[in-house]
Amino acid sequence: MNDWHSWAAVAVFAGTYALIISEKVHRVAAALGGAAAMLLVGATDDTSAFYSVDSGIDWNVIFLLMGMMMIVGVLKRTGLFEYLAIWSVKKARARPFRVMVMLIVITATASALLDNVTTVLLVAPVTLLICERLALPAAPFLIAEVFASNIGGIATLVGDPPNIIIGSRAGLTFNDFLVHLAPLAAVLVLVLIGLARVLFRATFVHDADRAAEVMALDEREAIRDPRMLAQGLAVLALVIAGFVLHPVLDFAPSIVALLGAGLLVAISNADTGEVLTEVEWPTLAFFAGLFVMIGGLIDTGVIGQVSDALADAVGDKEFGGSMLMLGASGVLSGVVDNIPYVATMAPVTADLVHHLGGDADHVMWWALAAGADLGGNATAIGASANVVVLGIAERARQPISFWQFTRYGLVVTAATIAVSAFYLWLRYFAL
Template sequence: MVADPTGGTRDRSAGAARTDDPARRATRRHAPRPARPAGPAPVSAWPAIAATVIFAVAFMFIATEKINRVAVVLGAAGLMALLGLVPGSDVFYSHHAGIDWDVIFLLFGMMIIVGVVKQTGVFEFLAIWAAQRSQGRPYRLMALLVGITGLASPFLDNVTTVMLVAPITISVCRRLGISAVPYLIAEVLASNIAGAATLIGDPPNIIIGSRAGLSFNDFLVHMAPITLVMFLAFLVLARFMFRKSFEYHPERFAAVRDMDARAAITDAAMLTRCLVVLVLVMVGFGLHTVTGVDVAVVALLGAGVMVLVTRADSARYLAEVEWPTLTFFLGLFVMVAGLTETGVIEQVGQWATGAIGDSWFAGATSLVFGSAVLGAFFDNIPYTATMAPIVADIASQADPQTGQALWWSFALGADLGGNGTAVAASANIVVLGIAARAGEPISFWQFTRYGIATTVLTTLIAWGYVWLRYFA
């Protein structure tokens, strides 16, 4: 998470229109690329090698799940700190070099909010409603839940979206006697795709918008159209990816069909107060680029107000906090900081950009596919923050329209890379934690095999879009 892009409110729609000028396209395709200025001095090799080895070994243990993933990241983070690969106290105080407390406190605040709202029975109400609307048909239910996720993700942080949808999903699947795992996986994949549509929908977009001076309207014009195409393509892909999990139990649906959903609400007055606070929190999220109030502060304030106005049972809502998930994030941030501080990510980025040559389309291609691959392994938030200055350097050497095309290529790759593995995006890790608590654990490879298929499909679509819109 980063500070809001206060300078990124100008509308570039007029400039975007000039991109279609054939003369400008021809000049852009054939003009030689200016020579890059000399980069920073090479970093010391041994710290970079040590950080890479520690990260790779930890990632292997996370993937094989032979050791608890929280123990793995804490051990790896401690080893990096012991060897001096992360800069001392900066681990606790620096966005760039350590733990991103904005993400931690956003998660904590939303976990409290979800824990309080859960006490009203509204998740059970929505579960019964969803089961009745889908008539118990598994794929129809998935399309309904994924559609709700897709509508919310462009306007809410992905973590917030999945934390609100996941409890409903688990409840409805229990009602119908089916596994919630494929539905939870589909929702988080859909959230990462749909969140790419707007400036505030995905954390990498906030970072990119701030660095490149791109406004909310810029993202709507350039990202929303292709996001819709990718989302629809994912709905079709999900029909085939999860086809073996679509079990229809007519007798279970018959039991749910005649239920009164409203009877599931245990405290209507408390629910009303919760909804008022929740709406205010959502408004705060949407306006944070205007007010300058970070979304983590909004989440914490909303959690505090909700607890006060509802007088909820503290033992019950604190029990809903995913402490292992928060701890996993702490360790993961330090691990990635080790790669950042020793120059590993920057060196990879410079190697990739140095291989571009004189073709701007080759550069855009590298940003789409390279970001999708690297973002799948390094968590796309710190990856985007690290690569943004490198992309800015490349874009500054192009004409303004080509420069924007490179930024959109970077945004698409970073956003879509969040689906690549189970640890590639914050929303993925949160859903794995929720599933484990619900007694339906999702393994690293169970998520990742679906994530890879989704990433390949959507990245190819995104690459085709970049070529057609900006270079063809």
């Protein structure tokens, strides 16, 4: 890095990251300040920040989130989440650990069919209501769901945005991901359940009186507007179908979400202003700032140099290279958002696969996908779902600090990366 712009970009990113970690400055203010600093030092410019596909704000992510937040805002007014909360608690017999297991399995499964951000947007409100009913702290349940969403997202092409980038670059299909990574995701969900039992053991306090109160409730009485509920569920089903059929319809997920939100607001009697108040605007602003900062690292060549160094280290060592790819992706995706990381690494990985003489479904691609998706669990800003849930928790006045999330995330990431390394070795080298 001979260009002073590169060093300036690294300094801005490191300083902003330190502010976010210290929590002395609100993360939104830190991210927007960091973005402004990137522009001031010339690491990026307005054209790159607002219009570049490679290094600018990912508007697909921003508008996907906004559209789904609007849909969730309408559904919240129907009483659906109260219904699901009571139903879930009753099925789990109001036992906290059983409730967490149920939420982990539901979240992981849904994240394989939807993207993980959409999943946590739907599950988090239910979780907050469950914890309120049972007088439990919401943070452990929300954190476990984030882990489950990132793990479940490994399983399919549409489960996590980095997978879509990898699939497009490598020519991999929905079924390719299902065959190669779904078994790993299933194993990792079991690992997560075991870890949750240990990490959050202080949370699983059964309150018999609270449990009895919830068990006596009739969940059907929670539905306040059956007509709006039917409209909301119909639109949500169409949106989910649009996500799944993305390769056929060729509509970006953001377009599908916005069309769904617009349709639902138009056909329901929901007040547009009230629906817009449900949008987590600070979360969207945080993403915008983060994208601009990472774009500065891309434009100045910092991330590219890191990628090239990784490629040089791999050489022609297939096993060592895949393990290095898995580990490095896990570490780097915990520091920078995994979407721009994978966008930068995809061409490097393609060159490696070509050099090694591998097919489209080469182990190197699966190492990149697993490392990037699982590495997102390491820190509070490692993946989009993490940031969204932190925003929801803060709005519900149950904030989750950077270190509260990260001290669990580092353990889960280390364990899941280790299991993934064993899986890759066993499937692609030992057998």
